Amino acid sequence: MSAATLHSLGPMLAAFLASLVEFVEALTVVLAVGAARGWRDALLGSAAALLLLVMLILALGPGLSRIPLRAVQLVVGTLLLLFGLRWLRKAMLRSAGVLALHDEDAAYAAQLQSWGQAQPAPGRHDMLALLATFKITLLEGLEVVFIIVAVAAGGAHLWIAASLGALAALLLVAALGVLLHRPLSRVPENTLKFGVGVLLTSFGSFWVGQGIGVHWPGDDWSLLGLLAGYLLVALLGVGVCRRVHASRAALPAR
């Protein structure tokens, strides 16, 4: 595998996995709203948000390519690093049992119950359902847009790789949603978030390092070292957090 392939595959994989997590969360709400209040407006709201997100990506792409690469890497790399570390820390704490795991089935049941209570007038557009799916798709989608922008910070050619990764995740989640008609609770969400956290933190470190003038030994190949290093630290951290949390829980409450 050449360094150029690694350079394109990495952003594509990071965008795919991160988008998968975000789209699974959005799908849970869209399914609940659709099942409780009808599919037409639930899907219309999601489609409108997706259109807005595509327009945002098309507007941001050419604009960012006019800014000097080093400045983009510094700013976007810093944001990506903060974003990745936030995900990784939360995934570590969930793996260690400090925080509760996210349960898509429970989230779906709660959404279904709250949306089923008031029914819309027949024949009219259900603005509540439309706005709810628009909002959740836009919110989760904005994170996807940021991830695409951030992992593509290394150059204009990475835009296509990152966008294709996100598009593949969207198509996969949409297809599974149509086939199953239920939340994707079997997706190992925390494991995905753990992996994506390691990927985003590594890319963030790499870009921000280039932005502040760090010389990475082996250039792009050092990304593999960063991935291995952060994975090792995170796995060791989970073990330590688990022990610390268990010992705190064993103490009598004051």
Place this chain on the structure above:
Amino acid sequence: MRALRRALDSLLAFFVDDGSLAGLVLGWLTLLWIAIAWLQLSPRWSALLLFAGLAGILAVSAVRRARSR
């Protein structure tokens, strides 16, 4: 005004859910940038220091959260 503030809060929450983690990361990046730009820190050492500092901050932040009840 309230809607704008809510939007800004949501935007900030994308990147920060623990202020001390974000603060330490930004502080470490600033220190390294100063060391590279003005103190002529070797670029090769800077790569190692960048990774070691960020990994250390992540581990300490997670353990501190696990310790709190």
